Amino acid sequence: METKKLTCIVCPLGCHVEITKNDGTFNVTGNKCPRGEKYAIEEMTNPTRVVPTTVVIKNASLSRLPVKTSKPVPKKDIFKVMELINQVEVEAPIKTGDIVIENILGLNVNIVATRSMKSVI
Amino acid sequence: MKYDIVVIGGGPAGLAAAVEANKNGIKNILVLERDRELGGILQQCIHNGFGLHIFKEELTGPEYAERFMDELKELNIEYKLNTMVIDISEDKVITAVSPTDGIISIQAKAVILAMGCRERTRGAISIPGSRPAGILSAGTAQRYLNMEGYMVGKKVVIVGSGDIGLIMARRMTLEGAEVKAVVELMPFSGGLNRNIVQCLDDFDIPLMLGHTITEIRNGNRVTGVSVSKVDENLKVVEGTTFDIECDTILFSVGLIPENELSLKAGVELSEVTNGAVVNESMETSVPGIFACGNVLHVHDLVDYVTEESRKAGRFAVKYVKGEINGDKENVIDTKPLNGISYIVPQKLRTAYLDDNVSLYMRVRNVYEKATFVIKADGEIIKEIKKTHLAPGEMERLSIKTDLIKNRNISELTVEVVEEVK
Amino acid sequence: MYDIAIVGGGVIGCSIARELSRYNLNTVLIEKNNDIATGTTKANSAVVHAGYDAPAGSLKGKFNVRGNEMFSQVCNELNVPFNRIGSYVIANDEEDMKTIKDLYDNGVKLGINDMEIIDANEVRKNEPNLNKNVVGALYAPSAGIVESWELAIANAENAMDNGAELKLNFEVKNIIKNDGVFKINSENEVIESKMIINAAGVYADKIYNMVADSHFEIHPRKGQYFLLDKVEKDLVNHVIFQCPTKMGKGVLVAPTVDENIILGPTSEDLGIDEKENVATTFEGLGFIKEKVAITTDKINYRNVITSFAGLRAEPSTGDFIIEESDQVEKFINVAGIKSPGLSSAPAIAEYVVELVENSFGNLEKNLSFNPIRRKRIKFNELNDEEKAKLIKKDPQYGNIVCRCETITEAEIVDAIHRNAGGQTINGIKRRCRPGAGRCQGGFCGPKVLEILARELNVKPEKIALENIGSEILIGRTKEKI
Numbered sequence A: 001m002e003t004k005k006l007t008c009i010v011c012p013l014g015c016h017v018e019i020t021k022n023d024g025t026f027n028v029t030g031n032k033c034p035r036g037e038k039y040a041i042e043e044m045t046n047p048t049r050v051v052p053t054t055v056v057i058k059n060a061s062l063s064r065l066p067v068k069t070s071k072p073v074p075k076k077d078i079f080k081v082m083e084l085i086n087q088v089e090v091e092a093p094i095k096t097g098d099i100v101i102e103n104i105l106g107l108n109v110n111i112v113a114t115r116s117m118k119s120v121i
Numbered sequence B: 001m002k003y004d005i006v007v008i009g010g011g012p013a014g015l016a017a018a019v020e021a022n023k024n025g026i027k028n029i030l031v032l033e034r035d036r037e038l039g040g041i042l043q044q045c046i047h048n049g050f051g052l053h054i055f056k057e058e059l060t061g062p063e064y065a066e067r068f069m070d071e072l073k074e075l076n077i078e079y080k081l082n083t084m085v086i087d088i089s090e091d092k093v094i095t096a097v098s099p100t101d102g103i104i105s106i107q108a109k110a111v112i113l114a115m116g117c118r119e120r121t122r123g124a125i126s127i128p129g130s131r132p133a134g135i136l137s138a139g140t141a142q143r144y145l146n147m148e149g150y151m152v153g154k155k156v157v158i159v160g161s162g163d164i165g166l167i168m169a170r171r172m173t174l175e176g177a178e179v180k181a182v183v184e185l186m187p188f189s190g191g192l193n194r195n196i197v198q199c200l201d202d203f204d205i206p207l208m209l210g211h212t213i214t215e216i217r218n219g220n221r222v223t224g225v226s227v228s229k230v231d232e233n234l235k236v237v238e239g240t241t242f243d244i245e246c247d248t249i250l251f252s253v254g255l256i257p258e259n260e261l262s263l264k265a266g267v268e269l270s271e272v273t274n275g276a277v278v279n280e281s282m283e284t285s286v287p288g289i290f291a292c293g294n295v296l297h298v299h300d301l302v303d304y305v306t307e308e309s310r311k312a313g314r315f316a317v318k319y320v321k322g323e324i325n326g327d328k329e330n331v332i333d334t335k336p337l338n339g340i341s342y343i344v345p346q347k348l349r350t351a352y353l354d355d356n357v358s359l360y361m362r363v364r365n366v367y368e369k370a371t372f373v374i375k376a377d378g379e380i381i382k383e384i385k386k387t388h389l390a391p392g393e394m395e396r397l398s399i400k401t402d403l404i405k406n407r408n409i410s411e412l413t414v415e416v417v418e419e420v421k
Numbered sequence C: 001m002y003d004i005a006i007v008g009g010g011v012i013g014c015s016i017a018r019e020l021s022r023y024n025l026n027t028v029l030i031e032k033n034n035d036i037a038t039g040t041t042k043a044n045s046a047v048v049h050a051g052y053d054a055p056a057g058s059l060k061g062k063f064n065v066r067g068n069e070m071f072s073q074v075c076n077e078l079n080v081p082f083n084r085i086g087s088y089v090i091a092n093d094e095e096d097m098k099t100i101k102d103l104y105d106n107g108v109k110l111g112i113n114d115m116e117i118i119d120a121n122e123v124r125k126n127e128p129n130l131n132k133n134v135v136g137a138l139y140a141p142s143a144g145i146v147e148s149w150e151l152a153i154a155n156a157e158n159a160m161d162n163g164a165e166l167k168l169n170f171e172v173k174n175i176i177k178n179d180g181v182f183k184i185n186s187e188n189e190v191i192e193s194k195m196i197i198n199a200a201g202v203y204a205d206k207i208y209n210m211v212a213d214s215h216f217e218i219h220p221r222k223g224q225y226f227l228l229d230k231v232e233k234d235l236v237n238h239v240i241f242q243c244p245t246k247m248g249k250g251v252l253v254a255p256t257v258d259e260n261i262i263l264g265p266t267s268e269d270l271g272i273d274e275k276e277n278v279a280t281t282f283e284g285l286g287f288i289k290e291k292v293a294i295t296t297d298k299i300n301y302r303n304v305i306t307s308f309a310g311l312r313a314e315p316s317t318g319d320f321i322i323e324e325s326d327q328v329e330k331f332i333n334v335a336g337i338k339s340p341g342l343s344s345a346p347a348i349a350e351y352v353v354e355l356v357e358n359s360f361g362n363l364e365k366n367l368s369f370n371p372i373r374r375k376r377i378k379f380n381e382l383n384d385e386e387k388a389k390l391i392k393k394d395p396q397y398g399n400i401v402c403r404c405e406t407i408t409e410a411e412i413v414d415a416i417h418r419n420a421g422g423q424t425i426n427g428i429k430r431r432c433r434p435g436a437g438r439c440q441g442g443f444c445g446p447k448v449l450e451i452l453a454r455e456l457n458v459k460p461e462k463i464a465l466e467n468i469g470s471e472i473l474i475g476r477t478k479e480k481i
Helices: A034-045 A075-085 B012-023 B040-044 B061-074 B138-148 B163-174 B193-203 B260-264 B302-320 C011-020 C059-078 C094-109 C120-126 C148-161 C201-209 C282-295 C341-360 C384-393 C409-417 C425-432 C445-456
Strands: A002-007 A016-022 A025-029 A052-058 A064-069 A089-091 A099-101 A111-113 B002-008 B029-032 B048-050 B078-080 B084-088 B093-098 B102-113 B117-119 B135-137 B155-159 B178-184 B207-209 B211-218 B222-229 B242-245 B248-251 B255-257 B289-291 B331-336 B340-344 B347-349 B356-363 B367-376 B379-389 B395-400 B411-418 C002-007 C027-030 C087-091 C116-119 C136-140 C144-146 C165-167 C174-178 C181-185 C190-198 C218-228 C239-242 C252-255 C261-264 C304-315 C321-324 C331-335 C400-402
Touching (some): A002 A034, A002 B193, A016 A034, A025 A034, A052 A075, A064 B138, A075 A099, A075 B163, B002 B012, B012 B029, B012 B040, B012 B061, B012 B102, B048 B061, B061 B302, B084 B260, B102 B302, B102 C384, B117 B138, B135 B138, B138 B163, B138 C445, B155 B163, B163 B178, B163 B248, B178 B211, B178 B242, B222 B248, B289 B302, B340 B411, B367 B395, B379 B395, C002 C011, C002 C181, C011 C027, C011 C148, C011 C331, C011 C341, C027 C148, C059 C144, C059 C148, C094 C116, C094 C136, C120 C136, C144 C148, C148 C425, C190 C201, C190 C341, C201 C304, C201 C331, C261 C282, C321 C341, C400 C409, C400 C445, C409 C425, C409 C445, C425 C445
Parallel strands (some): B002 B029, B029 B078, B102 B289, B135 B248, B178 B207, B331 B411, C002 C190
Antiparallel strands (some): A002 A016, A052 A064, A064 A111, B084 B093, B093 B102, B117 B255, B211 B222, B222 B242, B331 B347, B367 B379, B367 B411, C087 C136, C116 C136, C174 C181, C181 C190, C218 C261, C252 C261
16 A cells, blocks of 8 residues: 655645555545546656756857757656756757757657757857 | 837747737837847746646747747847846936947837846845855846856755745756755745645655744855744744755745836836836826836736736837827726735726726735635625635736726725635 | 065055055055955945044044045045045934033044034934934034945055055965064965064954964954845935944944945954854844834835945954054054044054154155056946947947946956956955845846956856855856766
8 A cells, every 4th residue: 555645736726635556546535626636646656747957058159058858757767867968968050849859768758949049150 | 219119128028018019000119128138037947837828838938938039020020139228217218228239219109118027135035144155046046057057056945935946946956956945934835836846845855834044154155054943923933943054045035026217217116016006008107108027016927927918018009009098087996905915907997998807916825715805896796716825826807897897986906705614 | 575565455454555555665465365355344334434432542533533534535536436424423312412512522622623513403404314303413524435345445456556466365374573574474375574564454463463472352343234225315314323322332324325225233242263253143133123213213124135244353452553563573563443444544554654664764755656546437327428438439338237236347347357356246246336236146146257257267167256165156067068
């Protein structure tokens, strides 16, 4: 049996939800709507997050380019994702949406630029 | 130089106002931006969560800004970068400075103020101690980290649980720093729930509500802090003090609209919002000078900034076209009562109301199950039930104009009535 | 080999360096910190007192009155803003009025002849924001306000323009005298000098003990202050002192030359080992609020932009100590320069030159001495035409870096490259004010740092807030690349 206490973030209400896993079934309490139950189960089985961060960029007026994961990635992989992102270096010009890393960690998620930067040379 | 509309500030508010003004038929618009690029503070807010209302998708700050920048450029709206406005006169002569243009003097028919806000500093909240290195406001650290790629510390304590502080807790953690705690004086957080979960809980960063820093230890740099509990009167509780070792303290203790220019133009300010007193058109006490975004009042959602700024742009056009003639009749004052700290706009001229009136406000406390009671001259005209209210989240109430128009109402009040448990 | 080494780059050491640069002397000013004017000089009331309250016959009394007389000319030559706005000592009852009369009489004894005792109506007319119970005041028109750190910096700059040297980050570890030569050792450097002038502030006893058995001790006395935003600038027009009572000297409310309002100080005697304790405290700041309320209830503490504390060098002798040592020849102590030290600084420097001349014999004049410090351009104070002209000449004047105080990039660059220039974030703030305004450097800090790194040609990580070890940035993200 595994129990977890969570704050639901589906809406601003922020219900304090408790979820218990017992023999493959889930018991969710404290939620005020069905979306809370879904959120709690996801948070217990496979919580995912979008990771916004930066990569090194050359030949631009700034030295860091903001990027994000194109889709949420498993929470447990956040730091592994960061490690790979930290090793990348791109060169301006860059357009928003440009893929900086393709299919990171085989997760079927790309790292994409979240702003455009002109080349300064 | 002469322009129909001059927009001061090229951040989200100024961009949305300029684009909307253009779309409403005035093409002779100039946007003045002090920084080297458009986009304002959103350029350093690289986290996601922007745009859910306006674009129905979740964007990062730079992405949100870029949509408006692209639109501005497509519409060929003129803008000047590296241009700092140093004066606005009551008759709308704007003086600005730039390295390339020198001193510029511009006569505008209408002015839209969109200069944004600044962070409240440690000095302003009088946290005692010395002034060593390692003490920054969260937004300054955010700029260093996200735009220039510099770390400001390794072991961090964040004071104040506003959204910038929470977001920085995650950013510093992702970049390898150890965030020891977020210390919040109030018994509730000033930030959004999703930020508490995704920026603190995800990384096991403790949120210490009802605590304050009582001592900063330091050599040339911060070496640690003492933290103590406070009681319901926010006074330190003896015997609750404990130490945290850290090399950096980030302050995220509120934002203040930057209205030094507005004052020069003779614009009346509200003591509560620190922004201009405006009417339904986002027009200030000086006819033809409008205000929107964080210079008007501090927002937590950029979507509302956009909404409000579009309105300012639209009405600036009406003003330039002579469709608003400073009608002083049928002016309704909005007034915050129990549980509400302010309402924007402060004045409603019924002649210029759209079909619906949007009232933006903040509540003073956290409420579970409460009702907004809206009264016109003391008579209840609408009640809106809410299951959750918090000071950190701006509320927008919408009322049908029919409820207040042509009824000779002088005052519209809003109050929070808590459900008896 | 130097002729003279001045230990301590505060307003006293810097003033002495400038006075000595009028002569052909090989002078070095040594300072333990990363910049001059970082001790008592950067954190005090910044008031030039009229001088009526020191006992007649004391050095404090003598030098304050003379120093006050000299201020206009010194500040004029050095291009330091100095406003002789006058001071009031306000009386709230008849007993206070008696004290004020005593102060008046004492002032006359010291040679101050322009004071007046004014009645309540006059006080209220000129200071409408004071509390209603005021019954009269001692008005001293010769009192003024000045930026104490700018005065120190300007003195050092002018001294260097005229040939003096400055050594920063030189903390004196020991001094050995041999054959009439002082060997002054820091951690990693030795300099030699024929004479030492000890202007080491709260550390003057420690420095003197390196060569002699000091007959005095210097105790740090802490003073805490509030600084208010410019929106409060019309609160008072004069330096407003409270009437001294058995309970203490009270606190002042005064305008600053930068149009802020300063409140304070506390007066807290610290232990002899607490010479770096410049922390503000809940109690101290609370004390100021409580005391200020006696003067005026019109203060909106929402407009506090910062609070700070400084240490005064309180001598065990009770008076300034300005003399050549009777134990060590050619070692001059300028110690215990507590309040009114700033007011006395020009006169002290003048007198120290006499002591040097007595010791060395006739001094040879520096014929190329130029008393004028190059004017510091303040963009914000120019008219539009002048602004436009400047930007055309140097586009950096068109780049406003600090929006609260309207400071341009060109002013910052100038502050870096002058003699005794600023090399740190706080050093630039003291010289031309970016970060001194209401946002306290939140916006301009990163820009000032970038300009400093560029102009000094060092990595941004090397730029310090104040001393070495107070760097703002600790490294870069993604450093593995």
